[in-house]
Amino acid sequence: MIKLGRPYKEMATTCKTRPIGEKKVLWKRFESEPFGQGRYQARVLSRNLIDSAAALFRHAYPEIYGSPHEFVLMPERYEGLIALDENWEEDSRSKVYCMPVVVELHSNKVVSATMLTKIEKNLQVEFTFAATLPEYRLKEIMQNLRVLNWKIALASNAEYFTTFLETWHDITQKWCIKDGWRVAGIFPGNFVRWKNPDQEYRGCTVHCYYFPHDGEDYTTKPEEWSLAPEFMELWKVLDRINRKIAKKGKIPPWLEKHLKKS
Secondary structure, three states, X not given: OOOOOOOOOOOOOOXXXXXXXXXXXXXXXXXXXXXXXXXXXXXXXXXXXXXXXXXXXXXXXXXXXXXXXXXXXXHHHHHHHEOOHHHHXXXXXXXXXXXXXXXXXXOOEEEEEXXXXXXXXXXXXXXXXXXXXXXXXXXXXXXXXXXXXXXXXXXXXXXXXXXXXXXXXXXXXXXXXXXXXXXXXXXEEEEEXXXXXXXXXXXXXXXXXXXXXXXXXXXXXHHHOOOOHHHHHHHHHHHHHHHHHOOOOOOOHHHHHHXXXX
C-alpha cells in the first residue's frame, strides 16, 4: 500500500468499514423470452444491431447531440465503448457501457434501448438513460427492458446505483419514485442539450440513488457529517421526501415476481 497522509477528520464512526480490496463490476448477460405474441425480445446489444440502436437514439433522444453521451448516436463509436454479445467474455470486464435493447424479431430492429454505465472503483452502476421509438411505447416493451436492466445491474457486483432523469417529461421521475429510489437533488444546467436545428442549451436533470445490497451499511450517517446550516436544512427536506417514498426490501416490489421466474 502506498504511503498516505493523515485524514482531515476521523470518519466512518457511524457505519461499518472493511479492508480495501480489488473492486470489480462485471456485466452479466441475460435475455428475456420472446414476448408480445412472440414479436419482441429483450437482450444485450450485438454487433449486427449497432446501426439500428444508433438510429433509435438519433430518432428518440436527439437532445444528447453535443453532450458527453453523443457517442450513442454514432454507430462507428460503439465497438470501442459498449459491451457486445459476440465478445462478451472480454467486454463484460473491460467495457464501461452496457446497452440492453428490445428487438423486434421479424425485422431485427432495435425499438427500445437503455444504457448502463459502471464506475468500477466505486462499485457503482449508473442507469444512464432509456429511449423508445414513439410507435413502440408500449408498457410490455418497457417493462421487459426494465427487468433486463435490473437483472444486469443487480448481478454486476455493484453496491450503489445512480440515475439522472430529464425534465422535459416526468415519466421516468415517477418510475423512480414508485421504485423507491432516493432523491439526491436537482441539477440545473448539468448537461448540454441540443435544440433544433443548430442551437444548444444547458438542461436540468433530477438525480437519484439506490442501495441494492449492503452498501448502505458502509455509508456514513448524518450524525458525523459537517454541514453548513443551509445544507443541513436541505438534507432534512431530502430525508423527509425519501422516507415518504421508501420501499421495503432491496429491490422494487414489482421486480420480485420477475426475478423469481428467472
